[in-house]
Amino acid sequence: MEICAVIKRHHKNSVDILVKNGEVVVCAPYGLDEESIVKIVKGNADYCRKKIDIQQNSSNNCKSTCVFGNVSLAAEMFSCKKVLLAGVVFEVVPGDVAKTALSASKLIVNEKCFDDTIRRKKAVVSFLKEIANQCLRKEISQFGTNIALCPAAINLTKLKSAGWIRCKDMANRVVTMDYRVIQLPFELRNYLIAHVFSHFFQPGHDVEFFRVLSNYLPNFDALQTRLDAYSFLKEIE
Ligand SMILES: [Zn+2]
Secondary structure (H helix, E strand, O other), X not given: OOOOEEXXXXXXXXXXXXXXXXXXXXXXXXXXXXHHHHHHHHHOHHHHHHHHHHXXXXXXXXXXXXXXXXHHHHHHHHOOOEEEEOOEXXXXXXXXXXXXXXXXXXXXXXXXXXXXXXXXXXXXXXXXXXXXXXXXXXXXXXXHHHOOOOOOEEEEEOOOOOOOEOOOOOOOOEEEEEHHHHHOOHHHHHHHHHHHHHHXXXXXXXXXXXXXXXXXXXXXXXXXXXXXXXXXXXXXX
């Protein structure tokens, strides 16, 4: 696949490559000749292709995994008869199991717990916490490893305030994230992780912060819009 890039000039010394809505934009210093810029883009061709693919898949997934506006599904999620996990809906069913477990498209809860709404909800919540501790923690650490910046600590908790992550006082590099993030599709989990790591460099939500974030995720606007549709998950329980 050939890559078409738009060259823009800026006053910085760095060459920044952004991929947004499937388009590559290269911001280069005024003094740098076009031949050198083309060489740099060619050197980053794999990265650009990967980004374009992710963006195209992300917009396709958005259409296919839309669970919103479905009132009965939402009601079943509020009563924990269904649960969203990594963007996929699982039916919660009773079974002869000591511990809550996943099996194909079902989440099996101990049959004695299942009939009691409070105990069923408790079983689902503790399962989500366990999976978050296993998988979400790993994803956060992996993101840190990829950019060679490890967090000092990772707290997966129930955030009472609006939002999925803690954005304040990030200079200490402690990641605080709602454990229910594990219910979101991969692209949205990745967006929230990139958002937290961007705060290690920039405390507020100013232009410079979004520049840092766009280096990790050029399509962050679209992801933020998608994320808004999942805020109902934080009202369950
Ligand atoms: Zn933030």
